[in-house]
Amino acid sequence: MTDDIRALSDQLAADPSSLAFLPLGEALRRRGQLDVAWKVATRGAERHPQRADAHDLVARIAIDRGDFARARAEWETVLSVAPGHAAAQKGLGFLRFQQGDLAGAAELLGAALAADPDDQSLATALGTVRAAMLDGDRGAHERETAIIAAPTGLPPEAAHDAQDARALFDEILADQPQTALLIDRDGYVVAGQYLTADGRDLGADLAAQLSGVSDEAARAVKYLGLGAWKQIVFESEAASLAMAPGGDGVLLVATPRSVPLGFVRRLLERCVMRARLWLETGE
Amino acid sequence: MSSPFTGLLGQLIRHRGVSGCLVVGERDGMIVEANLQIGVNGNAFAALSSSLYRKARRSALAAGFGEAGFFELTAEAGRVCAVGRNDLVLIVIAEPTVNVGLIRVEMLKAMELFA
Numbered sequence: 001m002t003d004d005i006r007a008l009s010d011q012l013a014a015d016p017s018s019l020a021f022l023p024l025g026e027a028l029r030r031r032g033q034l035d036v037a038w039k040v041a042t043r044g045a046e047r048h049p050q051r052a053d054a055h056d057l058v059a060r061i062a063i064d065r066g067d068f069a070r071a072r073a074e075w076e077t078v079l080s081v082a083p084g085h086a087a088a089q090k091g092l093g094f095l096r097f098q099q100g101d102l103a104g105a106a107e108l109l110g111a112a113l114a115a116d117p118d119d120q121s122l123a124t125a126l127g128t129v130r131a132a133m134l135d136g137d138r139g140a141h142e143r144e145t146a147i148i149a150a151p152t153g154l155p156p157e158a159a160h161d162a163q164d165a166r167a168l169f170d171e172i173l174a175d176q177p178q179t180a181l182l183i184d185r186d187g188y189v190v191a192g193q194y195l196t197a198d199g200r201d202l203g204a205d206l207a208a209q210l211s212g213v214s215d216e217a218a219r220a221v222k223y224l225g226l227g228a229w230k231q232i233v234f235e236s237e238a239a240s241l242a243m244a245p246g247g248d249g250v251l252l253v254a255t256p257r258s259v260p261l262g263f264v265r266r267l268l269e270r271c272v273m274r275a276r277l278w279l280e281t282g283e
Numbered sequence: 284m285s286s287p288f289t290g291l292l293g294q295l296i297r298h299r300g301v302s303g304c305l306v307v308g309e310r311d312g313m314i315v316e317a318n319l320q321i322g323v324n325g326n327a328f329a330a331l332s333s334s335l336y337r338k339a340r341r342s343a344l345a346a347g348f349g350e351a352g353f354f355e356l357t358a359e360a361g362r363v364c365a366v367g368r369n370d371l372v373l374i375v376i377a378e379p380t381v382n383v384g385l386i387r388v389e390m391l392k393a394m395e396l397f398a
Contacts, residue, residue, distance in 0.1 A: 031338075032338060032341060032342065032345075205346070206346055209342050209345045209346040210342050210343075210346055212338060212342060213335075213338055213339050213342050216334065216335050216338040216339075217335060217356055219331070220331040220332065220334070220335050220356070220363075221356070221358045223327060223331055224324075224327060224328060224331060224361075224363075225360070226358035226359065226360045226361045226363075227358050227359025227360040227361075228358060228359050229356060229357070229358045230357045230358060230359065231355075231356075231357040232339075232354075232355070232356050232357070233354075233355045233357075234339050234343070234351055234352070234353065234354040234355065235351065235352040235353045235354075236343040236348035236349050236350060236351045236352060237348065237349025237350050237352075238347070238348045238349045239343075239348045241343065241348070254348075261387075
């Protein structure tokens with residue numbers, strides 16, 4: 001248990017009605033202690049039902065637990081308590097996107113971006129959603145017009161061309177059974193996919209499980225005075241995994257265990273460059 | 284007094300670019316044995332590196348990839364390599380220019396001591 005968590009736990013134990021459950025639940029979530037985080041957050045939200053940040057915390061933990069229905073309900077509660085809450089709109093926007101409701105996702109992400117224009121992950125996500133929408137039934141001219149006319153003030157260079165973000169790394173990965181995901185700072189998949197043999201995309205699950213490693217790494221290098229972290233590589237029984245900072249989040253590559261680590265590193269570097277180009281130019 | 288790990292740590296520290304190596308408890312981050320160059324904060328590296336390794340191991344398990352093996356973190360000013368078994372983690376602290384391939388082979392071989 002870290003000193004922060006211990007101190008917050010003590011604070012909450014001394015005064016169960018305090019707001020210490022908010023940083024405590026978030027710290028536990030980031031450490032991957034989801035069951036404990038869940039108890040702390042839900043009890044806090046029960047005590048403080050009018051606090052939007054309490055329901056937002058419950059929603060984010062629910063996402064990490066794979067309980068999307070509960071996450072949706074909590075974010076809807078946030079919006080009923082605090083209309084225009086950017087984080088709730090962002091979360092609901094991602095949920096809509098995952099369900100294939102592109103129009104709903106664009107509306108929510110656009111509103112969130114308007115509330116928080118500095119959030120680069122929102123601009124990226126909104127560009128992806130709009131590109132996916134326009135790719136379906138419009139021509140290039142209409143696409144350009146729509147992007148320029150975007151009501152959120154999104155700069156045209158931030159809106160991506162009609163390229164499916166899920167297929168962003170396909171050219172690099174070729175037909176090999178390997179995966180690359182660009183994950184934002186909240187653990188959401190921005191680009192790439194992780195397809196199972198039966199065609200299901202488990203990218204969101206993978207991102208939720210593994211994005212915490214980079215948080216832990218960032219904390220460790222900070223305290224150890226090693227400068228910024230550049231790369232993480234680790235082997236497991238079934239896969240080799242590699243991560244590097246990408247955008248405002250992390251880029252994750254997973255390959256079968258049989259792939260040499262040197263090749264995994266090279267693959268990661270190429271995917272980072274691809275993601276950077278895509279984030280900067282939309283191409 | 285020497286432990287089963289003394290020889291292993293003595294071999295690892297002799298590699299060019301290695302500034303410290305430790306055997307640490309994975310759960311508590313406590314040093315079992317260490318061989319460190321002067322100026323390396325062994326306790327901090329032990330606590331944070333074992334925590335990071337534990338996080339990676341649990342994440343890999345949760346994601347369905349099975350048990351973690353070799354782990355390496357590269358930062359601007361150094362590298363941390365780790366490999367673990369049976370609640371013990373072998374950690375090597377090194378400069379960015381270290382020969383990671385050689386270190387990895389030696390660390391994986393050393394896992395026999397942890398069985």
